[in-house]
Amino acid sequence: MRDTLIHVERAEGVSLQAQIRERLVSAILAGQFRAGAAMPSTRAMAQRLGVSRNTVMLAYQAMADDGWLAARERSGFYVSQTPPETAAAAEPDAGHAARRPDWAARFHVAPTAQRNIVKPADWRKYPYPFLYGQLDSDLFPLAAWRDCMRQSMARKSFDAWTDDRFAEDDPMLVEQIRQRLLPRRGITARPDEVLVTLGAQNALYLIAQLLVGRETPVAIENPGYADARNILGLASDRVTPIPVDAEGLVVDRLPRAPSLAFVTPSHQSPTSVTMSVARRHALLDWAEAHDGLVIEDDYEFEFNYRGQPTPALKSMDRSDRVIYVGSLSKSLMPGLRMGFIVGPAEFVAEARALRRLMLRHPPGNNQRAVALFLALGAHDALIGRLHRSFAGRWEAMHGALDAHLPGWSQGAVFGGTCFWVRGPEGMDAADLAAEARAEGVLIEPGGVLFADPGPDGEARPTNFFRMAFSSIAEARIPEGVERLALAARRIGAL
Known part of the structure; x- marks a missing residue:
């Protein structure tokens, strides 16, 4: 509290005492002064503000009379443990309010108006969290990660992440991506064709800013990745949802014009279908015939533990029309935010320059730690462990x-980490989710993953939902699903 800065204006037209009171009440309501904390002495506050001690004393006493402060004899003033419920005292005066900008009119885009996936922040408190994108911390090799972090702090690696690299990435991490990750997807790339990003979403945002304008036709999967839909929707007014069937994106429905298509071919999000080889060839043929580009989001490339390995769409690209987006969030930890782009050198150069304007580069210490985690084989061991665990959870x-x-x-x-579930027609998955939550079960209603309206103008279906098993122990899965079924019966869905 002693470092909290407030100020008063002698020419403001409001008494100094009233200004001190208003500023302090606002600070209390904002949480800057916690309940029970000691206020600065009247002498110290007076010296700080350049006013008389009596002015501060009167302001403190008025706040005590209103219940904001509590006076203790021979001790001073303290923030009340039970401040008044009204916030009226914190409201700015009418003169100030009239000068505030019209923020709604200033925004060129309104991301808060978009439909987004919402997950409870306290999901770990629930016994049956079937939430996608979270990782069971018991599966993570904390000791190996700690060792990599320790090695990154050693003198040998210290300069690699403490220097300002401007727009460059850690060369060790780029090399590990090229040597260990991309070959598993059938992809070869030069160093100038790889860019490290803060996860897949950062990659998608960079791509959208470089390649998508207001009039750019963009095709997205429906249902599909909500954040990709929102990112591309901020950039273009011509986003078209394309249906998905048992073979993936229906290529025949793509625009017959220069366009950009966003796809998740290896493990379609959220339906989990894998795009057939014939459909992949058709998509690449479409891109070449109509001067199109394809964004391939290979978000779960590590988790093919049930079927035969399928090469990435990028590995089949012969005309540099596919931009590949990879992420380590699903195998390492979601909070690390580490991903990468693989694309033509010309594109990567522009993406690197744009990234420099946004954040220069992802934190160097994280890049070096991840590089060591890959180089020392810890990531390979983790993938093997996750495969064994997820195979059991899938069953x-x-x-x-x-x-x-x-x-x-x-x-x-x-394989992957989730199931796409379709309830009976007429069921609202949001109602089911609310009922299941009372049973300690968390699921994700699927409505947010559908475009509105759909490809043929149809309304979003309400009876789909997603259930993931990456954040729940195998032993808890049967009981969790049984409790979900009880909730479904209560709402009449069973």
């Missing part, structure tokens, strides 16, 4: 859904 989820919600699940042959 448990598949069996439980068949037993308690027969005919609802659409499990992937690929």
